Amino acid sequence: MSSTYKTYLVGGAVRDRLLGYPFDERDWVVVGATPEIMQQEGFRPVGQDFPVFLHPQSGEEYALARTERKSGRGYGGFTFHTSPDVTLEQDLERRDLTINAMAMDDEGNLIDPYGGQEDLDKGLLRHVSPSFAEDPLRVLRVARFAARYAHLGFQIAPDTLELMRKLTESGELEHLTAERSWKEISRALLEASPHVFILTLRECGALAVLLPEVDQLFGYAPVVPDHDYADVGSHLLLVLQVAARQDLPLSARWACLLLHTDKGEAKKASQRCKVPRDCQELAVLSTEYHGLCQYPPALDPDTLLKIFKAFDIYRRPERFELFLKVCEADFRGGDGLEHKPYPPVDYLRAAAQAARNVSVESLLAQGLEGAELGKGLEREREKAVADFRVLWAAS
8 A cells, every 4th residue: 555545453453462362353444545545556345334445465354544423323323434634543532442442553563542551451441432322332342342351350440331321221222233233242142251241231231121031030039949049140140151161152152041031032032133043943942941851851752752853853963962052051050060960961862862763764664654654753763762761760
């Protein structure tokens, strides 16, 4: 690029480089350029709301320095201004947190007009300016950063948390699109401490707006009275910690989050957030059947086969396996249970395998087809599961 224009590495790449934290994306700001110049130099425009360009070789995003002004409700309610006169400091000022408002030049020199490095050293998540309260998405972003860096001792600054409360009370959260909300929720659930995300949203009142089905679990007495957690919500936080330690995928973590709601609530929350189909299916099935699976040896063959059919263990065995991991995380969310055996998982896994082992070929060899083949398959599977139960009881 021409020497009359300057490019700076900005945002998360700078923050995580200073933290020694892994990162795989780099964003750049260009100061002193125009869209026409960017295209003349081979950059491909991709931004719809403001000028963003892809580098012709690396494919990384380069955005023209810009300022913004609140002009409507919600995340998209902003008017952006770009020109060669916009400074790097002006561009950084519009960002959410000081730790995200730092830049590096081509020589690796840090530009830090708002004290981001000092806040990194203090482990502080602090807003850059009062305009923080204009963007409701920042409530979720800050909660996500709290979940990402909790294990490093990061805390949200009290005045920033107060702005998050005011944003919630303003009604701005209700103007977020489901797609934007889910992007932050899904990323937060995959962080090292997803329970901190839920705690933070609850602390600023946002959980009741975004996930009321989960928020109502706090204060709801546990079904098992001798557990040491105060309410189901507190237990949920422990379950999410287990899910993170076991590195469960997103669909399983979403199911863990909604596990102690009911089937209708899990479906409603999933549809409202427009979660992917695999997440919704696992969450709804898990809320419906995990209660039955607390002591599976008590289940008769018909009930076991009903569960297996609901999860479609014959064509989608991986979904049932994730369900077992969700049940196990729920168990290990109890006090002192993390390393204890959880026999229901072994039982259900073995019973499912017994049903899968029934051979369709042997029934075809008997001349069965169509509806008769289906009935024969059900009879053989029921017999296989019944035989398994006898052998298990005798072992």
